[in-house]
Amino acid sequence: MSQSNEKNNKDKIRIVNKKNNLHDKSYKDLFSNKETFLSLIQTFVSNTWGSKLTKENLVLVDKSYVLSDYEELESDIVYKARIGDHEVFFYMLLEFQSYVDYRMPIRLLLYMIEIWREILKNTSEKEFKRKSFRLPAVVPIVVYNGEKNWTVARTLKEVISNSDIFGESILDFRYEFLDVNRFKKDELYENQNIASAIFLLDQSISRIEFYNRLKDIVIEFNKLTVEEKAQLKHWLVNVNSEENNYKENIEKIFSSNKREVEIMTSNISKGLEKLKEEGKIEGKAEGKAELLIKQLNKKFKLLPMEYEKKIKALPEKILDDIATDIFSLEEIDELKKYF
Structure with missing residues (x-):
């Protein structure tokens, strides 16, 4: 890809995310509150360590580990806590894109390494060389509010070639995954806490x-x-x-x-x-779909009928994303990531 095209693509990403930045920041503000974060973990993450977290042993880390390559796509929240005698970090990535990103396990690995790199940078050489030295655990958590099913690998090994051959010789981890739109309404009503209220109101309804x-x-x-x-x-x-x-x-x-x-x-x-x-709600989305189909037909000469049907069924938010991305689309099959 030429430098000019690469620059144009980055500009398109920035335009798309202007609409989502405020939502992301507001979401980040919510879960930067200790009680809200605890509500999220203790309600939706089924691990024994969740019950050991308290407001008193949680500390919000005032630093983002998102790399420059992805800073327009996401927000992150980092907490640290002591469970027993050991320190642990909770790395929560807020994934608010309209499409799934198959790079997720690799992205999380890079963020986890950045956390450990920061820790080692602030650890004395004497301490680092001790036999008893241990890196703190880093627990990756992904919160996703897209409408498409999350079909991304949940473990690192799944995106490493031939990992099954090498067994435990290969680095691996599994990230906690919270899909906002897949929680059942009745379940969220039953919990009656702030994390459930947030998910109830943020679902695609x-x-x-x-x-x-x-x-x-x-x-x-x-x-x-x-x-x-x-x-x-x-x-x-x-x-x-x-x-x-x-x-x-x-x-x-x-x-x-x-x-x-x-x-x-x-x-x-x-x-x-x-x-x-009166058709003033649905008509707006339908009008956008018809206009988008015309633009895509003009760009790709002929849009397959199956694509037209899928575009007409898309929610308005995703129609807006395609309209913004249209100039960066090079192949017609790239539309599949929005369906």
Whole structure:
């Protein structure tokens, strides 16, 4: 690829991520709170070590280990804790792309090495040479909110050629994986904690369903503290939305009593239902799909009918991503990563 094309591709990536950066930052702010991180780990990560974590033994590391190659694609959060006599690092990568990235195990390996490199840089040579010296464990965690199924390898060995031949001689690890859109609604309702509330509201759902869930969270999630509800409100207010009066609606819902919230969310849903009936919600996405198909036909001369059908079924968010990426697409088969 020429330097000019490479530069253009990076520019396209930056354009795509301008829309997601605020969402990513708000998400990162949420899980940079110790209680929220603990809620996430102790609810959704099924490991015995999760129960040994407490607010007191967790320390947020004020440093990002994301490499320059990927800094436009992701955010990360790093905690360290002491479990017994040993220090452990939790490396959480927020993966908010519309497509899956098959490089994930390799990317995580690089980040883990960066953490260890930083530790060794700050360790005296005398300590490093001791027989008793041990590197701290680094637990990689990926939080993914894309709509496509995650078909990426979960272990490092799976992306190493002929790894089965060499057995334990090959480096390996398995990362914890949390797929926001694959958690069942009933399960999230049952937990009634802040991590579940975040996932309920961040799943790929209609605006009507969003307000129904928000109403239930505000009214029924009795385990949420005042501080946690304030966190949720701050996150939602700072997430981009093209919906009219969105921020005003969020502010009012969190500051109203039960009856007012029920009336307000009911009125919002009725308004959205009316727009749906008039075709003003679905029509917007359909119009984007038709325009995108015309652009792709112009670029690739002839778009296969099966691709047209798949494009028409895509959510608006992914249509926007393809439209932004269209100039960097060189082969028609590159569209498959969006389906």
